[in-house]
Amino acid sequence: MIDLSMIEWGDIAFATWETLVMTGVSLLFTVLLGLPLGILLFVTASGQLLEQPGVYRVLSFVVNVLRSVPFLILLIVMIPVTVLLIGTSLGVEGAIPPLVVGTSPLFARLVENVLREVDRGVIEACQAMGVPTHRIIFGALLPEAMPGLIAATTVTAITLMSYAAMSGVIGGGGLGDLAIRFGYQRFQTEVMVITVALLVMLVQFIQHAGDRLVLYFTRK
Amino acid sequence: MIRIEQLSKTFRVDGREVSALNDINLEIGKGEVFGIIGRSGAGKSTLLRSLNLLERPTAGRVLIDGEDITGFDRSRLYALRQRVGMIFQHFNLLNAKTVAGNIDWPLKSTGSLSAAQRAARVAELLALVGLAEHAHKYPAQLSGGQKQRVGIARALANRPQLLLCDEATSALDPETTQSILRLLLDINRQFDLTIVLITHEMQVIRTLCDRVAVIDGGRIVESGRVADVFLHPQHPVTRGMVAQSDPLTAAMLDPGHAFAKDKLRGTLVRLTYLGDITYQPILSHIAAATPARFTILQGEVSSIKDLPFGQLLLELEGSDDDIRKVFAELDRFEIHHEVLQ
Ligand SMILES: Nc1ncnc2c1ncn2[C@@H]1O[C@H](COP(=O)(O)OP(=O)(O)OP(=O)(O)O)[C@@H](O)[C@H]1O
Numbered sequence: 001m002i003d004l005s006m007i008e009w010g011d012i013a014f015a016t017w018e019t020l021v022m023t024g025v026s027l028l029f030t031v032l033l034g035l036p037l038g039i040l041l042f043v044t045a046s047g048q049l050l051e052q053p054g055v056y057r058v059l060s061f062v063v064n065v066l067r068s069v070p071f072l073i074l075l076i077v078m079i080p081v082t083v084l085l086i087g088t089s090l091g092v093e094g095a096i097p098p099l100v101v102g103t104s105p106l107f108a109r110l111v112e113n114v115l116r117e118v119d120r121g122v123i124e125a126c127q128a129m130g131v132p133t134h135r136i137i138f139g140a141l142l143p144e145a146m147p148g149l150i151a152a153t154t155v156t157a158i159t160l161m162s163y164a165a166m167s168g169v170i171g172g173g174g175l176g177d178l179a180i181r182f183g184y185q186r187f188q189t190e191v192m193v194i195t196v197a198l199l200v201m202l203v204q205f206i207q208h209a210g211d212r213l214v215l216y217f218t219r220k
Numbered sequence: 221m222i223r224i225e226q227l228s229k230t231f232r233v234d235g236r237e238v239s240a241l242n243d244i245n246l247e248i249g250k251g252e253v254f255g256i257i258g259r260s261g262a263g264k265s266t267l268l269r270s271l272n273l274l275e276r277p278t279a280g281r282v283l284i285d286g287e288d289i290t291g292f293d294r295s296r297l298y299a300l301r302q303r304v305g306m307i308f309q310h311f312n313l314l315n316a317k318t319v320a321g322n323i324d325w326p327l328k329s330t331g332s333l334s335a336a337q338r339a340a341r342v343a344e345l346l347a348l349v350g351l352a353e354h355a356h357k358y359p360a361q362l363s364g365g366q367k368q369r370v371g372i373a374r375a376l377a378n379r380p381q382l383l384l385c386d387e388a389t390s391a392l393d394p395e396t397t398q399s400i401l402r403l404l405l406d407i408n409r410q411f412d413l414t415i416v417l418i419t420h421e422m423q424v425i426r427t428l429c430d431r432v433a434v435i436d437g438g439r440i441v442e443s444g445r446v447a448d449v450f451l452h453p454q455h456p457v458t459r460g461m462v463a464q465s466d467p468l469t470a471a472m473l474d475p476g477h478a479f480a481k482d483k484l485r486g487t488l489v490r491l492t493y494l495g496d497i498t499y500q501p502i503l504s505h506i507a508a509a510t511p512a513r514f515t516i517l518q519g520e521v522s523s524i525k526d527l528p529f530g531q532l533l534l535e536l537e538g539s540d541d542d543i544r545k546v547f548a549e550l551d552r553f554e555i556h557h558e559v560l561q
């Protein structure tokens with residue numbers, strides 16, 4: 001049934017590369033956006049370091065709204081914004097803005113939860129020493145939370161990879177695009193099987209690498 | 221050094237007011253080791269945490285070196301906290317930093333020392349608490365006692381004048397507790413450091429403290445020199461805690477409970493004495509001076525911190541006149557005596 005002689009291996013290699021670029025670049029921006037947002041969510045919550053219930057409610061609401069939009073809808077809604085931002089909504093570049101917007105709120109929530117797991121007593125000890133709040137956040141809180149933050153990044157990276165494949169539907173590049181154009185529209189089952197196998201391998205690899213890093217940073 | 225005036229604290233829980241501290245007044249001297257003891261929920265932690273404003277009092281003042289800290293702005297509060305060390309029941313060390321990193325952390329994040337000066341200070345502190353060879357370990361690799369030593373070194377890093385201890389030995393076994401208490405006493409003497417500690421263990425107070433306050437239901441119900449409070453507890457809570465920690469004293473405070481009533485014929489007298497008199501042959505003096513006979517029912521000679529003390533429960537037999545002579549002799553030696561029945 002499956003005939004591998006028909007496959008354009010060059011196309012597949014290129015699509016894999018595109019998927020990695022989309023995931024990597026989006027992950028970078030997701031962390032740049034989501035980490036501060038997550039920290040802000042954590043410190044402004046009631047009973048925390050910079051308690052600001054009003055600010056917390058607003059941020060929390062925005063995050064919830066963004067998280068409740070299904071990614072496929074977000075992809076379509078974002079088209080005009082993406083065109084405005086980078087000139088096109090197609091290809092690898094076109095996929096990045098919706099990916100970042102789609103996963104940053106998720107990452108921010110994960111970061112907030114991870115920070116909440118840090119022992120309160122440790123933060124309190126820092127306060128008792130007279131350490132200014134910003135130093136507590138960057139010098140104590142984040143290093144203490146490092147294993148959890150890495151685990152959250154791993155989860156986010158895997159989510160990004162599957163979203164990146166989904167963006168193939170609206171003309172994003174990468175393995176998803178390949179699967180749709182050849183596997184779905186031209187009935188080349190072989191291409192579909194190979195793309196899925198590749199995605200499975202990539203996810204396995206990311207998870208494994210993430211777990212290794214978590215272990216490396218765990219001091220417990 | 222510290223003066224607490226009419227301090228009160230109320231927490232608001234689910235719209236209801238919960239009073240944790242009620243009109244607390246205390247004075248603690250420079251270089252003193254002051255203990256606060258009470259049952260769970262009595263308000264000990266809240267009181268201790270008011271001394272560095274981890275807890276903001278609802279009313280009243282806290283004066284440290286004559287200054288009311290409750291009015292401090294943020295920068296003065298940071299400066300104050302750098303002068304006041306604190307150690308905790310669960311140590312609260314940074315797991316992501318090594319032992320040396322933990323001790324360096326307050327220096328690095330608050331001080332103005334150069335990296336070389338900090339390294340020297342960290343080495344000095346490691347030596348002080350006896351952890352020099354563990355400098356590069358992480359807290360997870362240490363025993364409870366070692367973790368508390370790191371906690372102590374970290375608290376001393378900025379050379380505080382005051383050390384607050386929140387149940388510092390409650391998570392440790394008895395032997396480790398003793399070694400940590402000895403370390404605290406050493407530090408108190410070596411640096412003339414004032415220590416305020418809270419505990420629910422009488423033994424900790426006996427080993428370490430000069431004075432003690434007993435707190436119950438957010439109020440101070442009794443306070444004074446440890447020996448006085450320990451030997452003559454007045455409040456039921458204090459009596460309860462003494463009885464718990466020391467069955468011998470408990471039996472002497474309540475002999476009716478501890479001895480068969482029908483076997484006791486004479487007058488029951490409890491003697492207590494402190495200091496050098498402990499080494500005097502008082503009983504032979506009494507025996508020589510009066511014809512009264514006595515039986516020792518219970519007795520203890522020990523020390524509270526460095527102060528030797530003795531307490532004896534005697535059954536005296538003789539005429540009223542004989543017994544009066546015994547009391548006169550006891551007065552001559554300044555031995556406290558009370559008739560029990
Ligand atoms: N943050 C808080 N919010 C509400 N109530 C509090 C808070 N902290 C303490 N309380 C209440 O204040 C009272 C005194 O608590 P505190 O922690 O000072 O007691 P404690 O003597 O230290 O007890 P323990 O020996 O159990 O540590 C308790 O009734 C407690 O429930």
Ligand SMILES: [Mg+2]
Nearest residue numbers: 264265266387
């Ligand atoms: Mg407590």
